[in-house]
Amino acid sequence: MFSFSFFSLETWTLLISFISIFVLYGYWSFGVFEKLGIPGPKPLMYFGTIGRYNNVYYLDDMECAKKYGRVWGMYELRKSVLAVMDPDMLKTILVKECFTYFTNRRSLILNGDLYDALVFSEDDHWRRIRHLVSPSFTSGRIKEMFSLMKHNSHKLTENLRSKAHGGEVIAIKDFFAGYTIDVLGSCAFSVDLDTINKPANPLITHAEKMFKISVPLFLLQGCFPFLSPVLDLLGFSFFPKSTTDYFKTLVEKIRAERSDSSKQNFSDFLHSFTSSQTGSKENPNKGLTDHEVISTVTMFVFAGFETSANTLVFLAYSLARNPEVMKHLQREIDLTFPNKAPVQYEALMQMDYLSSVVDECLRLYPTIPRLDRVAKETVKINGITIPKGMAIMVPVYALHYDPELWPQPEEFKPERFSKENKQKINPYTYLPFGMGPRNCLGMRFALAMIKLALVEVLQNYSFSVCEETEIPLKMDPSGLVGPLKPIKLKLMMRSMDDAEVGKGN
Numbered sequence: 001m002f003s004f005s006f007f008s009l010e011t012w013t014l015l016i017s018f019i020s021i022f023v024l025y026g027y028w029s030f031g032v033f034e035k036l037g038i039p040g041p042k043p044l045m046y047f048g049t050i051g052r053y054n055n056v057y058y059l060d061d062m063e064c065a066k067k068y069g070r071v072w073g074m075y076e077l078r079k080s081v082l083a084v085m086d087p088d089m090l091k092t093i094l095v096k097e098c099f100t101y102f103t104n105r106r107s108l109i110l111n112g113d114l115y116d117a118l119v120f121s122e123d124d125h126w127r128r129i130r131h132l133v134s135p136s137f138t139s140g141r142i143k144e145m146f147s148l149m150k151h152n153s154h155k156l157t158e159n160l161r162s163k164a165h166g167g168e169v170i171a172i173k174d175f176f177a178g179y180t181i182d183v184l185g186s187c188a189f190s191v192d193l194d195t196i197n198k199p200a201n202p203l204i205t206h207a208e209k210m211f212k213i214s215v216p217l218f219l220l221q222g223c224f225p226f227l228s229p230v231l232d233l234l235g236f237s238f239f240p241k242s243t244t245d246y247f248k249t250l251v252e253k254i255r256a257e258r259s260d261s262s263k264q265n266f267s268d269f270l271h272s273f274t275s276s277q278t279g280s281k282e283n284p285n286k287g288l289t290d291h292e293v294i295s296t297v298t299m300f301v302f303a304g305f306e307t308s309a310n311t312l313v314f315l316a317y318s319l320a321r322n323p324e325v326m327k328h329l330q331r332e333i334d335l336t337f338p339n340k341a342p343v344q345y346e347a348l349m350q351m352d353y354l355s356s357v358v359d360e361c362l363r364l365y366p367t368i369p370r371l372d373r374v375a376k377e378t379v380k381i382n383g384i385t386i387p388k389g390m391a392i393m394v395p396v397y398a399l400h401y402d403p404e405l406w407p408q409p410e411e412f413k414p415e416r417f418s419k420e421n422k423q424k425i426n427p428y429t430y431l432p433f434g435m436g437p438r439n440c441l442g443m444r445f446a447l448a449m450i451k452l453a454l455v456e457v458l459q460n461y462s463f464s465v466c467e468e469t470e471i472p473l474k475m476d477p478s479g480l481v482g483p484l485k486p487i488k489l490k491l492m493m494r495s496m497d498d499a500e501v502g503k504g505n
Contacts, residue, residue: 026223032080033073036385040064040073040083046223048075056477058369061395065402071384074393077222081372081391085399087428092381093373093392094428094436102373105438106391109228110221112237113244117295118441119303126438132288133296134441136272142445144267146345148186149449152179153343153456155196164461164493169468171486174199176312176453177305181207183449184301184308189254189270203250206243210302211479213238247298270297300442307367308446310482314365315358315454318412320463320489321471325414329357330458330494340459348451356414358450359422362432364412369397369481371434396431397481405429459494466490 007015026045033040041049041064053063061083064072070086084090093102104122111120118129135141156179163170178196181204185193195201217236221228235241254270273293288296319326332353337343348354371394378388386392401409405426406416415421433440440446465471468488476484 026078029078029080030075032387033082036073036387038071038073038082038384039068041067043075046077048077048079050076056475058395058397058481059475061370061398062401065395065398070402076391077219078225079222079391081393082386083393083395085395085402086382087405087426089382089384090394090428090431090435094371094394094434094438097379097381098436098438101376101379102392103376103438104374106372106374108238109232110217110236110238112235112239112241113248113291114237114239114295114299116289116292117299119299129288129292129296130437130441132276133273136269137441137445139444141272142448143345145187145445146448146452148190149183149452150343151192152182152186152196153452155179155182155194156453157456157460159196160457160461160491164491167490167492169466169488169490172316172463172489173309173313173486176316177204177208177309179453180309180312180449181301181305184304187268187445188297188301189251190266190268191254202246204305206240206246207302207305209240210243211306212240213478215478243302244298247301248294251294251297269300273297304442304446306480306482308449310367310480311358311362311365311446311450312453313483313487315361315450316457316463316489317469317473317487318361318364319357319458320465320469322412323462323464325357325412326458326462329353330462333455333458337455337459343452343455345448348455349448351451351455352419353414354451354455356417358447358454359417359430359432360412360414363400363406363416363430365481366396366400366432367481368432368434368440370395371431373438394431399429399431402429462492462494464490464492 023045027043030043030048041052043049051057051060053067054060064074064083065085070084071089072083074081074083084093103126105119107122108120111117114120116125116129118126118133121129156175159178160170160175175196178199181195181201182193185191185195185203193201193203195204217231217238221231237244251270255274258266258271270293273288273296276287319329332351336347336351373392373394375386375388375390375392379386400406403409406429417425428435433443466489470483470485470487473487474484476482
């Protein structure tokens with residue numbers, strides 16, 4: 001039988017004190033939103049409000065929006081976070097007061113070797129890198145790279161041919177992932193990876209695990225944030241060190257090879273970023289440092305891979321489930337590029353229905369489900385006080401499913417983004433690439449890559465659902481917006497009759 005005399009009085013005192021401190025610390029940061037008069041779910045000790053209504057965090061945002069409106073308070077473990085999906089407030093946060101109060105994203109601290117990547121940079125450091133990198137993403141520069149994209153899109157369509165002849169069921173991401181990483185490899189550092197035909201390439205393996213955050217590390221730094229600097233010094237990072245080391249070695253190898261053959265001209269991003277290096281270690285503010293070049297290229301490839309590949313997968317899935325939309329799009333393709341004519345950049349970017357289809361897919365499946373900013377100073381917006389240091393989270397996924405902003409939000413309706421209807425859309429209700437000075441720099445590049453692949457595939461093939469197609473999708477609770485299981489579709493050759501109908505309409 002248990003006896004209290006088993007421990008000494010001092011031991012019991014220490015034990016009770018420890019338990020009391022542990023419990024108090026677990027609740028200490030809560031109550032912020034009650035004082036501010038902001039509604040939100042009730043937090044649990046240490047875990048805050050994570051997964052209160054759904055274990056998929058962006059679906060949880062939808063449930064919170066239904067219950068608490070367009071502004072609510074939440075706790076990411078012990079961290080207080082203000083969720084905002086009110087369009088007027090978003091205009092102020094993302095654009096009007098961006099440089100004054102909301103310049104920076106949240107600091108994760110545990111960024112490892114990517115600490116100076118553009119996405120994690122702050123204030124003047126961010127302004128300098130953004131200014132130096134932006135010229136590489138103009139329409140003119142993307143047009144110069146279009147031939148590299150076409151080289152890989154041609155390999156994609158050829159690779160799909162044998163599957164389509166047999167009407168096979170395929171895991172569609174296997175093909176779009178290969179295409180995406182090949183385009184990024186070609187445009188980033190002029191390397192023909194040929195992952196479409198050689199899927200064992202280690203780069204795609206590293207790219208797929210880049211944003212798979214370690215749950216224990218996330219819980220540890222979230223519950224005990226004072227440990228973050230120590231964890232950082234010990235080399236812990238949210239991004240796998242093996243992946244960042246692999247890419248660093250790859251980039252350094254390519255740069256070394258180029259220095260040996262300096263007479264050759266390159267038109268890729270690595271060359272563009274390296275050309276901006278007019279500074280030195282003593283005065284680095286004039287250009288990108290060697291480490292910033294590596295970090296910038298790394299984030300471009302890895303972030304661009306997951307988001308673009310998933311968008312192509314969701315496009316194929318949405319078209320397979322809506323065959324009338326797919327036929328309408330194929331008619332526009334056949335009219336724009338008759339007899340499977342080669343795709344031209346200008347014509348591609350002017351295709352209205354194609355843009356509507358892509359825009360609607362990004363509304364339903366925004367690959368980045370949340371945006372975030374941090375308040376530099378205490379500020380009042382629309383009657384709501386945002387304290388200094390408060391993290392602001394923009395629930396993009398939930399915003400895109402707001403029934404008051406998007407009638408029948410679950411339905412795939414490209415006509416929402418027709419020329420006539422698009423003018424009526426409040427730009428702060430549709431944020432697949434963010435908004436304002438810190439929007440996605442690679443937006444034009446991603447759209448060109450996605451549209452090219454979709455057009456060339458639909459010139460030759462059609463998608464359809466099959467027994468293996470999961471409807472509705474179960475979403476992955478970790479990482480970016482994506483399905484829990486691979487999406488499987490049936491791929492078929494387009495008949496000559498289909499093509500003739502397209503040309504006739």
